[in-house]
Amino acid sequence: xxxxxxxxxxxxxxxxxxxxxxxxxxxxxxxxxxxxxxxxxxxxxxxxxxxxxxxxxxxxxxxxxxxxxxxxxxxxxxxxxxxxxxxxxxxxxxxxxxxxxxxxxxxxxxxxxxxxxxxxxxxxxxxxxxxxxxxxxxxxxxxxxxxxxxxxxxxxxxxxxxxxxxxxxxxxxxxxxxxxxx
Amino acid sequence: xxxxxxxxxxxxxxxxxxxxxxxxxxxxxxxxxxxxxxxxxxxxxxxxxxxxxxxxxxxxxxxxxxxxxxxxxxxxxxxxxxxxxxxxxxxxxxxxxxxxxxxxxxxxxxxxxxxxxxxxxxxxxxxxxxxxxxxxxxxxxxxxxxxxxxxxxxxxxxxxxxxxxxxxxxxxxxxxxxxxxxxxxxxxxxxxxxxxxxxxxxxxxxxxxxxxxxxxxxxxxxxxxxxxxxxxxxxxxxxxxxxxxxxxxxxxxxxxxxxxxxxxxxxxxxxx
Numbered sequence: 488x489x490x491x492x493x494x495x496x497x498x499x500x501x502x503x504x505x506x507x508x509x510x511x512x513x514x515x516x517x518x519x520x521x522x523x524x525x526x527x528x529x530x531x532x533x534x535x536x537x538x539x540x541x542x543x544x545x546x547x548x549x550x551x552x553x554x555x556x557x558x559x560x561x562x563x564x565x566x567x568x569x570x571x572x573x574x575x576x577x578x579x580x581x582x583x584x585x586x587x588x589x590x591x592x593x594x595x596x597x598x599x600x601x602x603x604x605x606x607x608x609x610x611x612x613x614x615x616x617x618x619x620x621x622x623x624x625x626x627x628x629x630x631x632x633x634x635x636x637x638x639x640x641x642x643x644x645x646x647x648x649x650x651x652x653x654x655x656x657x658x659x660x661x662x663x664x665x666x667x668x669x
Numbered sequence: 670x671x672x673x674x675x676x677x678x679x680x681x682x683x684x685x686x687x688x689x690x691x692x693x694x695x696x697x698x699x700x701x702x703x704x705x706x707x708x709x710x711x712x713x714x715x716x717x718x719x720x721x722x723x724x725x726x727x728x729x730x731x732x733x734x735x736x737x738x739x740x741x742x743x744x745x746x747x748x749x750x751x752x753x754x755x756x757x758x759x760x761x762x763x764x765x766x767x768x769x770x771x772x773x774x775x776x777x778x779x780x781x782x783x784x785x786x787x788x789x790x791x792x793x794x795x796x797x798x799x800x801x802x803x804x805x806x807x808x809x810x811x812x813x814x815x816x817x818x819x820x821x822x823x824x825x826x827x828x829x830x831x832x833x834x835x836x837x838x839x840x841x842x843x844x845x846x847x848x849x850x851x852x853x854x855x856x857x858x859x860x861x862x863x864x865x866x867x868x869x870x871x872x873x874x875x876x877x878x879x880x881x882x883x884x885x886x887x888x889x890x891x892x893x894x895x896x897x898x899x900x901x902x903x904x905x906x907x908x909x910x911x912x913x914x915x916x917x918x919x920x921x922x923x924x925x926x927x928x929x930x931x932x933x934x935x936x937x938x939x940x941x
Contacts, residue, residue, distance in 0.1 A: 515691070554691070555684020566676055583672035590670045590678070606681030613686060625690035629679050646938045650793040654779045661776075 490553035497545035505538050512554065516561045522631045523565035525574040533568055537561045562629070579631050585652075586628050589660035591668050605668055612662045616655065623651050729906045729913050731873065731885050739871070739887070741861040746911020747847045750822060754786030761822060769820030774812035778829045778840075781816045785825055789842045790909055794833070794936025801832040823848040836920035836929030843913050861915065868892040878934045882907060884916075886930070890923060903930045909937070 488507060496504035513534070520533045537560050550556035569575040591605065613621050619641060626637040638648040663669045670678075729744035750758070760771055775781045777800070782789055800813035817826040824845050831838040843861070870890040877883045884905035891901070901923040905916045918930035 550684070552684035552688060555687035558687050558691075559680065559682075559684065563680060570673065579676070580672055583675040586679075587670050587672065587675045590675060592670060602678070603681070606678055609678065610681060610683060610686075613682070618689070621686065622690040625682060625686055629682050629687060630690065644938055646793055647791050650791050650796055650938065653793065653796050654777075657777075658779065 494545060494549060494553055497542065498549070505542065508538060508541060508557075512557055515554070516557065519558050519561045519630065520565045523562065523575065523579055524569055525576050529568055529572065529574055530565075533561065533565045536564045540564065576631075578633050582628050582631050586656065589656045589663065591663070605663075608663060608666050608668060609659065612659050616658075620651055620655055623648060624655050627652055729885065729908050731887070731906065739863045741906055741913065741915070743858050744908030744911065744913050745845050745858050747845050747849050748787060748911075750846045750848055752786065753822075753825075753846070754784060757785055757818070757825075758822075760818065771818040771820075772810050773816045773818070774810060775814045775816060777814055778827070781814055781827045781829070784816055785827070785844070787844060787912075789827055789844065789912055790840070790914065791938040792933065792936040793938070794933055795829070795831050795838065795840065798831040798833045798838070801830050801837060821848055822846055833918070833929045833932060835925050836918045838929060838933055839917040839919075841915045841917075842909075845911075861913070863887075866892065876905065876931060876934060878931075878937065880935070880937060880939050882909075882934060882937050882939055884934055886927075888923060888927065901926050903927045905930055905934055909939070 488511060493504070493507055493511060496507055516534055516537060517530060520530045520537075521527075524530050524533060537557070540560050541557060544560075548556075566579075569579065613624060616624070623637055623641055623643075626632040626640060627634070632640070634645055634648050634652070638645045641648065643651070660669065730742045732740045732742050763771060765771055773781075773784060775784060778789075778795070802811065802813060814829045815827070817828070819825070824843055826841060826843045829840045831840070841861075869892060870888075872888045874886040874888065875883065876886055884907040887904040887906070889902045889904070900919040900921060902917055902919040903923065903926040904918075907914055916930060916933055918926040918933065920926040920929060
């Protein structure tokens with residue numbers, strides 16, 4: 488089933504929509520949640536919440552990139568649950584601390600506009616990177632892969648993956664300095 | 670920025686990038702086919718030579734000639750000119766120096782690689798080391814990192830200087846392109862030479878890193894002539910993907926230089 492067909496089921500409020508969603512993207516979403524939640528019961532709960540969120544969002548939403556949009560819903564829910572119950576794999580904090588070293592220090596930017604500008608700057612930076620470097624960055628800091636998992640997925644050695652991530656963070660820091668965020 | 674804020678910041682990543690990163694198969698940046706073919710040919714040539722040195726040290730050979738001259742030879746693959754970056758190729762025909770050589774100072778080794786469009790080396794030990802001025806200059810230009818492009822684009826050298834503990838590390842790589850027709854007809858792939866005075870102590874050795882990288886080493890103790898004193902230096906020469914590489918460590922004493930050199934060699938990641 489294509490993503491368009493799947494979205495069509497939700498738009499039509501078909502009772503096949505959720506089973507089809509779970510069949511198509513269940514394993515992928517479970518993998519996304521499992522990297523962010525330490526307890527498998529939390530993962531189950533997260534996915535149930537995510538399916539409900541998708542049902543409520545479409546319509547009116549008509550996501551163009553359904554898989555990525557869905558993954559973001561799962562990630563947001565998993566992060567919120569982990570925040571509430573404190574049950575998170577150590578990799579989540581580890582990746583956040585790694586990335587924090589190249590972002591503005593101290594408290595979050597004061598208002599929504601500043602937060603959005605910073606996020607847009609990071610996005611622009613990522614789009615200017617080679618595809619494999621970008622993939623390594625997103626695997627580590629969005630998917631919260633361990634370095635070993637990211638290396639395996641990319642077909643790289645662990646050392647090379649660490650080196651690429653290190654250099655990319657340095658470049659991001661320099662770019663944010665240039666744009667006045669640091 | 671706090672952890673939670675960082676995690677939330679990443680929420681803004683667009684869906685297409687999230688999908689792109691969910692790769693089904695590994696993405697590799699491979700040496701261009703032509704360069705690989707050249708490298709394989711070079712391997713066969715070295716194997717046919719049948720010398721103990723060729724069998725033991727893949728790539729660069731050290732050739733000693735009378736008069737204290739040492740040359741580095743071989744280990745070269747010719748990269749297609751077309752595989753270089755557009756930014757670099759756009760400089761063809763630009764005249765900046767009397768020799769026609771183009772010199773670009775860059776802020777980092779990665780910036781040099783981005784400028785050229787070729788991955789020259791991966792070394793987390795050097796990535797984590799601060800840049801420094803090693804005193805290496807080219808046509809009067811002094812910078813921690815620089816790319817030097819020959820007038821005919823047949824060779825591109827990249828230099829990087831780092832501080833590693835008490836030692837300075839200078840890395841020199843030379844990438845040759847398939848503009849080899851522009852090279853002299855009698856060029857036998859001797860790409861670098863050193864001339865030492867009689868009272869300079871030069872000893873040779875070899876080292877194999879845990880990764881399998883094998884390098885030939887030159888340990889150099891310069892004479893104290895009362896005017897300028899050069900620190901002892903330890904050089905390693907090897908070839909990575911057909912790119913001859915020279916790493917020089919210098920420090921107040923020989924053992925410190927050697928130790929820093931070994932640490933650097935252990936940090937190289939061999940191309941897959």
